[in-house]
Amino acid sequence: MEAFIRNDQYNFIKSQTQILINGHGTVNNSDVLQALKALAKEKVLNVFDVLSEEQEELLLSVAEVRNKEQAEVFLETIKPYVIPFKSFTEAGVKKLFPKVKKLKVPSADSIDLTSISYVSWIDKGSNRKFIVAQEPYTQKLKGIQGTFKPINQKGICTLCHSYEEVGMFTAEIKGTVQGTFTQRGNYICQDSEACNQNLLTLERLHDFMLRLSN
Structure with missing residues (x-):
């Protein structure tokens, strides 16, 4: 089976x-x-x-x-x-973020792919948080990036809807007028590993990825 x-x-x-x-x-x-x-x-x-x-x-x-x-x-x-998260390479993930120079990507070999619904990490070079998830129908990898500021207290995570230590993830989205940008953000788990364990549905994750994508 x-x-x-x-x-x-x-x-x-x-x-x-x-x-x-x-x-x-x-x-x-x-x-x-x-x-x-x-x-x-x-x-x-x-x-x-x-x-x-x-x-x-x-x-x-x-x-x-x-x-x-x-x-x-x-x-x-x-x-x-359990279906493992789609295996990825450093080169493949970098293509999701073409404007980010010298992006360091976590190795797929270091992650239990059967225990995650998305991959997330902080890039110390750019001091930004990156999230990679699979699109719901094509299963292709999709990435978003933004700033992440811990608030040093617990709250409800937008992704897993659990009460955890959270922070504000904020991304810049292209505005309706060419050359303009707007900022959108939500509180998400500070610990992405715990968040992955708390996810009981992918609906909020997919909505989050869609809403914060350019």
């Missing part, structure tokens, strides 16, 4: 296992637990547009999770079916 689970979908499934663990730890009513299991199965299947019988059978075993140990076994079972 080929990989069919995106990182954000895997994170969502993981969140459902935690709900089941919490339920079994606090609820004694069998009817309530059965309803909780049914809801978990429904929610997990609903994050996929199409599933084969084999894929569906694999995912439905989420309902058997009762404790942390069982959750870990289940998640390890489905982990091999």
Whole structure:
């Protein structure tokens, strides 16, 4: 069976296992637990547009999770079916930012590509933050860049919608009049690794990339 689970979908499934663990730890009513299991199965299947019988059978075993140990076994079972983020090269990423000179790009070999939905880093040379994600339909890599100012406090991240240490990411966008620019920004996680782990859907990420692209 080929990989069919995106990182954000895997994170969502993981969140459902935690709900089941919490339920079994606090609820004694069998009817309530059965309803909780049914809801978990429904929610997990609903994050996929199409599933084969084999894929569906694999995912439905989420309902058997009762404790942390069982959750870990289940998640390890489905982990091999997570689709890795598109592999990239330094030269390929540099083409996404043609105006940036001497851009230093993180090595794809140093990143667990099955655990991310986007790549982000601070380039010390230009003191700017770079974000690379895959376009929703073509799966081609798309990049945006901007300034990033930590605010030294927690807030809601625009990308993962979690309560984390955030900062203001601001990008310059071409204005409606030729030669003019406007600034757009949003609060996003300071730690992109944590953000990737918190992503339960790609909708906000895609909207963010579109809105802050020239």
